[in-house]
Amino acid sequence: MxxxxxxxxxxxxxxxxxxxxxxxxxYTELERRHTHGKIVLRP
Incomplete structure (x- = not known):
């Protein structure tokens, strides 16, 4: 991939x-379920 x-x-x-x-x-953004794509956490 x-x-x-x-x-x-x-x-x-x-x-x-x-x-x-x-x-x-x-997590707040994920709960809204309005994302069009992945959410990335940067260390």
Whole structure:
């Protein structure tokens, strides 16, 4: 799968990127269920 992404054959939409310190806000966004893509937590 990583090769498909790297080659541009597969796109993974990312809704938002949050720092790990904002994990609470991340869960709030998930509970709303209005995201169009993945939510990423950045260490």
């Amino acid at each position: 990583a090769a498909l992404i790297a080659d541009g054959h597969l796109e993974v939409p990312i809704a938002n990127v949050y720092p790990l310190t904002q994990v609470g806000q991340t």
